[in-house]
Amino acid sequence: MKHDLAELLPFYLNGTLEAADRARVEAELATCPECSAELGDLRALAENLRARAASMQQPQMLLASTFAQLTPEPTLATRLRTAWWSAPARYATAAVLVASVSAGAVAAWQFREAADRDARFGQSNAVAYVTRSSAPHAAADELARNMPAGKSAPRTVGAAASIAQSHRLARTATLSLIVRDAEASRTRAADVTAALGGVVTALTDEGSVSPGDVHEVHLTIEVAAARLDDALDRLAQLGAVQRREVDAEDLDASLVDQDARLRNLRREEGALRELMDKRGSVDEILTVEQKLSDVRGGIEELDAQYQHDLHRVATSTITLTLTEDHARAAPPRPGPTARIDGAWQSGVRALADTVVALLSLLAWSVAFSPVLLGAAGLAYLAKRSLGRLRPTSS
Amino acid sequence: MTDAEDRALLERIAKRDRLAFETFFGAHGTDVYRFVRDQVRDDGLAEELTSDVMVEVWRGAGRFAGRSRVRTWVFGIAHHKAIDALRRTRVRTIPLDELADQPSAAAGPETEALQAADRRQLEAALASLSAEHRAVLELTYVGGFSQKEIAEIVGCPAATVKTRAFYAKGRLRDALGKAELPR
Numbered sequence: 375m376k377h378d379l380a381e382l383l384p385f386y387l388n389g390t391l392e393a394a395d396r397a398r399v400e401a402e403l404a405t406c407p408e409c410s411a412e413l414g415d416l417r418a419l420a421e422n423l424r425a426r427a428a429s430m431q432q433p434q435m436l437l438a439s440t441f442a443q444l445t446p447e448p449t450l451a452t453r454l455r456t457a458w459w460s461a462p463a464r465y466a467t468a469a470v471l472v473a474s475v476s477a478g479a480v481a482a483w484q485f486r487e488a489a490d491r492d493a494r495f496g497q498s499n500a501v502a503y504v505t506r507s508s509a510p511h512a513a514a515d516e517l518a519r520n521m522p523a524g525k526s527a528p529r530t531v532g533a534a535a536s537i538a539q540s541h542r543l544a545r546t547a548t549l550s551l552i553v554r555d556a557e558a559s560r561t562r563a564a565d566v567t568a569a570l571g572g573v574v575t576a577l578t579d580e581g582s583v584s585p586g587d588v589h590e591v592h593l594t595i596e597v598a599a600a601r602l603d604d605a606l607d608r609l610a611q612l613g614a615v616q617r618r619e620v621d622a623e624d625l626d627a628s629l630v631d632q633d634a635r636l637r638n639l640r641r642e643e644g645a646l647r648e649l650m651d652k653r654g655s656v657d658e659i660l661t662v663e664q665k666l667s668d669v670r671g672g673i674e675e676l677d678a679q680y681q682h683d684l685h686r687v688a689t690s691t692i693t694l695t696l697t698e699d700h701a702r703a704a705p706p707r708p709g710p711t712a713r714i715d716g717a718w719q720s721g722v723r724a725l726a727d728t729v730v731a732l733l734s735l736l737a738w739s740v741a742f743s744p745v746l747l748g749a750a751g752l753a754y755l756a757k758r759s760l761g762r763l764r765p766t767s768s
Numbered sequence: 769m770t771d772a773e774d775r776a777l778l779e780r781i782a783k784r785d786r787l788a789f790e791t792f793f794g795a796h797g798t799d800v801y802r803f804v805r806d807q808v809r810d811d812g813l814a815e816e817l818t819s820d821v822m823v824e825v826w827r828g829a830g831r832f833a834g835r836s837r838v839r840t841w842v843f844g845i846a847h848h849k850a851i852d853a854l855r856r857t858r859v860r861t862i863p864l865d866e867l868a869d870q871p872s873a874a875a876g877p878e879t880e881a882l883q884a885a886d887r888r889q890l891e892a893a894l895a896s897l898s899a900e901h902r903a904v905l906e907l908t909y910v911g912g913f914s915q916k917e918i919a920e921i922v923g924c925p926a927a928t929v930k931t932r933a934f935y936a937k938g939r940l941r942d943a944l945g946k947a948e949l950p951r
Contacts, residue, residue: 380934423905
């Protein structure tokens with residue numbers, strides 16, 4: 375095969391070759407068995423690399439730690455600094471005094487507010503972090519699989535997870551919402567699910583055919599068990615909540631029992647295999663073989679149930695119903711505290727903006743003071759000379 | 769996720785929509801993590817770099833010029849971060865015989881047990897390649913990027929990408945010590 379064509383094969387395989395090159399490669403492939411073999415080779419390589427890729431997952435808590443790094447909105451202090459130092463007024467020392475006094479007062483106030491807000495934000499972040507770090511789907515699965523029955527979860531896992539793990543609850547939830555636009559909310563719900571690392575496993579959209587019909591969408595969502603509450607909170611924001619229920623089934627006793635039975639069966643299987651290796655009569659061998667097959671069947675059945683139960687512990691199912699109703703879907707009015715808080719915040723923002731504007735104006739007038747003073751001087755001189763001229767002319 | 773969807777998300781991210789960012793992270797985080805991890809071969813560093821790439825997306829979403837696909841842009845950022853990190857840490861290429869006894873980084877669940885031996889070989893062979901060769905293999909066969917896009921991501925002429933992809937595959941085959949790749 376020609377070297378330049380061989381170099382094109384990887385891109386022929388991934389379907390990104392331009393038409394002319396594709397045609398050249400195809401013509402060559404049609405006549406050259408060596409080239410087809412090479413392509414087969416590449417295909418195997420691609421499959422292997424993709425299978426390897428599929429088994430590599432990013433750590434779940436990465437999103438939380440990335441969120442923590444996102445730039446916060448600029449604080450008043452930053453805005454003041456920017457407005458102040460970028461203005462020509464940096465040369466006017468007199469104004470600095472005035473500015474620092476006023477900015478100092480406001481900034482101190484703002485700092486206190488920012489500290490309060492940071493404390494609040496930090497707290498909520500910390501909560502999110504714990505939820506996420508204790509929630510990774512694969513990790514929870516893995517943990518559940520590796521954890522011998524009756525033992526408590528390792529210390530490294532958050533307290534919440536260790537409680538959930540020691541109780542091993544299978545949690546399911548039902549959430550019914552009245553929404554303004556079922557279609558849009560469905561997309562939003564899928565977004566929320568994806569963001570939480572979950573999947574939508576079933577979807578029924580009963581669209582309205584005639585005007586009287588109710589547009590209803592049913593979704594079945596699976597999320598990592600420890601993210602259930604987080605998921606419910608976020609989904610609940612999509613509309614007015616009609617019903618929110620969480621059920622929990624304690625599978626711990628059953629899992630411990632299954633685990634013990636599995637171990638016994640596996641021990642029995644091992645013993646039977648040893649017996650098989652020792653030579654005996656045909657009858658004996660047949661009996662042992664029959665017994666072994668029964669035990670094997672039992673193990674498989676029990677193991678399937680065991681894995682299924684572990685999966686139910688590791689993931690929670692949410693049944694979400696979105697009902698479209700324009701009239702009833704009005705977003706809830708914020709409570710009095712939220713409204714007072716909102717008014718307070720906008721008041722503070724307005725005050726801050728005014729201070730920034732005033733300081734900028736002051737800075738500009740100080741910077742332009744030579745011009746203004748010059749103009750005033752000229753006007754004064756002009757007025758004086760006019761005053762002197764008037765008596766002589768009269 | 770299509771490029772149009774990516775662009776829509778990027779527009780929302782530029783307006784500081786955190787949900788859009790989460791969705792974007794969900795769609796591309798793993799791919800970026802895998803790509804940089806293959807370059808630097810260090811889980812912790814790869815996490816750090818993935819975070820850095822995504823923070824860069826958050827900050828630069830408004831500046832995305834739209835000349836390429838969003839994925840190409842993101843992988844370009846990822847490649848730069850990985851190369852910088854490699855320069856800083858000088859992560860070395862591990863000789864094949866040293867890797868022979870190491871557990872596979874991609875040890876999958878039980879169902880994949882049968883493939884584990886092949887996977888381990890592949891892992892060892894990949895580790896013996898240079899970061900450039902691993903990058904081009906990942907971008908071509910897993911990422912599905914075109915020659916031109918890879919050139920843009922790794923910052924080299926398109927002709928070099930072609931040659932690199934060809935030799936990377938040759939090296940991998942040599943490293944696997946077989947006439948044929950595992951099927």
